[in-house]
Amino acid sequence: MQNDDVRLQLMRQFPVEVVEARDARNEMYYACPTCSRPVAMGMDKCSGCTQVLSWKNINQGLSENGVRKAVLEFEVASDFNIGNCRKCPISYIGRTDSGSVYECPLKMSGSCRLKLI
Numbered sequence: 057m058q059n060d061d062v063r064l065q066l067m068r069q070f071p072v073e074v075v076e077a078r079d080a081r082n083e084m085y086y087a088c089p090t091c092s093r094p095v096a097m098g099m100d101k102c103s104g105c106t107q108v109l110s111w112k113n114i115n116q117g118l119s120e121n122g123v124r125k126a127v128l129e130f131e132v133a134s135d136f137n138i139g140n141c142r143k144c145p146i147s148y149i150g151r152t153d154s155g156s157v158y159e160c161p162l163k164m165s166g167s168c169r170l171k172l173i
């Protein structure tokens with residue numbers, strides 16, 4: 057019996073993904089995977105059974121409006137400035153009635169959100 061307790065204690069130190077549950081009013085809440093008690097968002101440990109919690113998968117789907125962020129890293133010339141589509145390696149030439157323009161494949165022309173690092 058004693059050994060089982062120690063084993064349980066140890067197992068609870070490994071993060072386990074929280075589970076989504078629904079209450080009587082059908083509202084979603086997060087629950088401890090070990091004891092099923094409700095846990096507050098982002099809590100790193102269940103206050104009931106001390107199970108260490110992981111929010112990895114939950115956080116991925118949870119971003120506002122279901123939108124996730126992606127980061128793309130690429131090289132630019134040293135004289136590139138933010139918003140300078142002409143010097144941006146990912147821009148391409150598009151045609152308009154008044155001639156050709158540099159188009160941004162990320163539709164950021166005029167509101168470039170690139171960050172130089």
Ligand SMILES: [Zn+2]
Nearest residue numbers: 088091102105
């Ligand atoms: Zn718990």
